[in-house]
Amino acid sequence: MTAELVRGQNHPLSQVRLEIRVSAGVPVVAAATLSDENDKARGVEWVAHPGAPTLPGLEVSRQAATDHRLAVDLAAMPEAVHRVNVLLALPSAGGGPLRFGAVGAPTVTVTGLDGIGIARFTLAGLDAESAVVALELYRRQGAWKVRAVGQGYAGGLAALFTDQRLPGAAELAGGIQEAVARGLARSVPAPPPRTSDADRTRRTATPVSGVDQPGPSSQGAPDAEPPRPASPYDDPGQSTYGAQAPGGQGPSPYPDSGPEQQAGGAAAPGPSSAPGTGGIDYTHPNRRHTAPPPPPPQAPPAPSGQPARPVAGDAAGWSMDERLYNQVWGMFEDLARTTAAYRSAVEFADSRRDKELDHLLSDPRSRIGAAGDAAREAAGARHAQLVDEARAVLDRDLAQLTAEAEVVEPALPPAYARWDNPVWHGYRVPTDFPMALRLGDLHLPESVPLRIPMLARLPLERGLWIDSGPATGLDASFADSTDRRGLAMETAMALAARLLAVHPVGEFAVQVIDPAGSGSTALMPLVRTGVLAAPPAAGAAGVADVLARLTQRVDLVQMALRAGAPESLPPGLDTAQQLLVVNDFPHGFDDRAVNQLRYLADEGPSVGVHLVMVADREDASAYGPLLDPLWRSLMRLTPVPDDHLADPWVGHAWTYEPSLVPPGSQVLQHVLAQVAEARTKYK
Template sequence: MTAELVRGQNHPLPGNRLEIRVSAGTPLVAAVTLGDEQGRVAGDGGWLAHPGEPHLPGVEVPRQAATQHRLAVDLGAMPDGVHRVHVLLALPGGRPDAPADFGAMAAPQLAVTTPEGAEIAGFTITGLGAETALLAAELYRRQGAWKIRAVGQGYAGGLPALFADQGVPEPATVAGQIQYAVERERARSVAPPPPAPAPPQPGPRAGAAPAARAAGAGPGTDASSDTSTDTSVDGDTDASDNASAGIDYRHPRRRPTRAPAAAQHSRPDARADASATSAEPATLNGGPTPPPTVPGQAPPPQDPAGRPAPTGPPEPFAGDAAGWSMEERLHNQIWGMFEDLARTVAAYRSAEDFARSRYEQELDRLLADPRTRGGAAADAARDAAELKQVALVDQARAVLDRDLAQLTVEAEVVDPALPPAYAGWENPCWHAYQVPAEPPLAVRLGSLTLPEAPELRIPLLARMPLNRGLWIDSADDRRLALDTAVAIAARLLASHPAGAFAVHALDPAGSATQALAPLQASGALVLPTAAAGAAGVGEVLGRLTERVDLLQMAMRGGAADALPPGLDTAEHLLIVHEFPYAFDDRAVNQLRYLADEGPGAGVHLLLVADREDAAAYGPVLDPLWRSMLRLTPLPSDHLADPWVGHAWTYEPALVPPGSQVLTEVLRRLAAARPAYGP
């Protein structure tokens, strides 16, 4: 069964040898870039195939601009360093008959087929406007198996903007070379090949459900559901059926400059290797018509005979991501799991919206026609439309359940391998805690869940050093908010080497004594007790403000060696309880200064407060609240994801009731830490 994809959705590929067929109402230019795990251009033998240089290992692209292309791909011949292959489409420049942008032409269509012509997946790229180039699709590896993802990301700046997003050196020059190569060739259309009889479809991937026939949209990396679009009542597919919800599917961590592949922070299941294709009716490594031989170029590489195509997803394993160390690989794997969950849920929700929207459209058409407004025929048509809606949602749910099952298996493998900094307090790794020798890459602040999969918890990791302050909202439960703050502070302490992290506490009214007892008893606080009263608040804020001033001046002036000899190099965390009690105007300004300038000098804020308590300050404190990451002591769906529009439910990383693990960890840390002085 063919899967009709929409933006963000993916579909497994049954083998290595494929064709990607492009159809458009006007001649288009096709190109391909080879990318690493993060989509940045990569490849020792070249990373760009375009009309002037149409061959890369496993890839061949058209030499002309044409209304229809057949592009051949051999995934088995991709170099080891290539993890994404991006299929690019662009309008040719300098043609009087060319439209001004994609919005002025019919929606381009892509079809992924076997060499024999059996269609695997399709994608109609709708919702385009002023764009003149687009990243149409990408093929990528997911735990050793290849998938195709529908992308459809347009660029109003044309190929230069697209190449710049992928880290291509001198993107404007490269784009000019492609247009020059196109101008040298006579634009022509390649007639589509006659449809070949579809061979028996391969069996489903292990643990996978059939591809859903419902449209959806999901965000920028791997676990979007695989869905397809049914036809409307009149037998034609509505253009609105595949319309995107306006989500930006670009990877949120792409950078305008390229970093070495080994240092990229991504995960293999967020990799996309979009296969390329040829303008001639040919396939790589065999097929009905062999690819043309280009003088001066080596023939396309051949797939080793007898290589079996993957029959199912490989077993997941901990550290299945790029990185220098296991800690970095686990961090990137967790981030990839977050992306996977975001994508597959976004696709499912979009499929539901699509099914409901099409059902309403069909009812509107029935009601608009007096001949179908009533009677038995109208009742039958309504029942058929409702059944179609239910079928679409059920198919989308089957895909969601398949993806969630895969993610659940991966989470069960990853969780036992997490280091203490990433693990929940209930994880047995804390019982074998040893004081680390190096600062952590990140620290866990809690867990994230979505309503569709409440049992699947993705760790919320904050990269270190913290570049934003943390605000524990105490509006619902003040004591639990303080316990959450203590648990986070203890985790930060335990994740750093002895003496590399220091904690200060402001408790103006002395109401936090019991909650802060584990930190005080272990000597984790810089001062023996939390600072109390207005005088104590002013003294601690003044000392930390002076520290930030000294470090800022030293860094800006390049005079780090001029710092006072007694100034320690540790990161500092300030816990502020009962804000704004005992804070005068000067103390408030100092707190705002620490929030803005402190992270750059190694001073971080952890605020336990109810925003309503500070309402008397009006808008003066609005920048403070906005600059901090708001966390809650009780599960709350307040963390917005601008990437796909989800509201994630945050659950704090609290110590299990009755557990002494936090006290024991702080005791071991105290034994290895030098005593702090006032």
């Protein structure tokens, strides 16, 4: 359990390899100084900061950000080091706040490498300070401890370094601020900034990087921004919404599987495997360009004093699909940021009110009577004013994002669109490979009407686990009903149908394992139109046959790629990407079948075999540790709205809703009929 520290309190550290996570409502600079037994830093070489981020046993972030992760290895610290001071400072450039009293209280958490919290300290009560020693790690009788410090300095980093008796304190502070201002040594480009508040329409989202467009260096990944997403997914029990930045492979929904998945972003794993490497190439499947992408379309001029009108596809990219993909990512990022700022402001208002009331109650003379009542009323009024101001900013941002969603949603291609989007009525079997796939929608409690599409990069780098167990989230109406299992299979069927519909004919095949036939109703559209590669496999024999064939396919393709001889594959081998949908797991599965399923989940994606499981983990609990690696390798989705997608970037729990065909709609039959007709002509 994470210890909640107050100023001056200490706590023992049972681990030497740690992560220090910083969360603030505005971008801050994170740094650290090392001190000897006399509590003195011996020189600038004992300071880790954005311009020089690494020291033995220590690495800090390379840029100002709202969230940081500092890596600490106390066992690697030089013997002369007896204290590690973690510092936070507000950047002097960029037009941001110049004192901590104007922003929400930052929070600093010490965790193990497994993400489990050890100690947390919220720096409440700051006012005119622009730099602060947040906490310190120190040796005591051969062991390490952490102490909450919270010592602030109105004179900024220069005053802080002077207090630590560092030579050239002012010059060092100026150098750090200059490094931050110029973005020196930035390992991952910061997400594209919004324009001014009067013009909040996105203009320059970062295009997806690929083989023809060098991506950012992977050096210094711990401070990559955004999450990653993606992921994302670091803590056991939390999985990610394929949250990858459009520009690379940073925090992506991460292998994990518990009751929560990580959300991290609006997109997940990327489009095509690099032959022979098993890696994912994030280049758009059809890109052949080496020149920079064309500029995005410009918004029409807005009336004076009004925000610019949103435009669909106004992010950067080589194609409209790529621009829309990047724009959706930007919308997710903007919603995450504005909500984080609002929550931080509310926490600050709560903390300030509590501090004022504590001060009031500590004096018996003002505790009762008219003066006490007036002071309480004044504290409440100040709290309400701060919250109202924060809500006004949030409402403004939500209004702009809602306006943007209203123009983006109708412009989405079939792979990104909801099933009720008119684009499906003009559907034609595509000739190009899709870049991403809509898995559902995401939203936050503060913005329930606003839905952000959850786009997963293709091919799927991770399989999916659609939970058919009792509901624990927002909609528990299916907790004790078999309807939940049927709805889970419906969700899997909608995903399978969408994958078939958005791939060129002959390039994607779907196989189904339904041992007891319980999914026959949900599978009827796929079976009736004949778009499945084979009838759903039933019984233990059917399970064994399908798994044996797909396992053999993975083995053959892997061997051919490693040998550099893809032409040596057997003539009858289906080279189309394969999606295996497994219903009612573990019914019909023995230990051998479970191991084969694990193998497909781990090795299949790199050679075009993908997995969607419809199951209740409790049903498979008898497998114990045998099932855990499979559970952890898949991204968990739910058939009903559930706030289980964790965003490691800003700590939000996003509510996920699946993308289902509207009741009574004939759009699925229309689409699958065209897919079936195209398959007949193709053969």
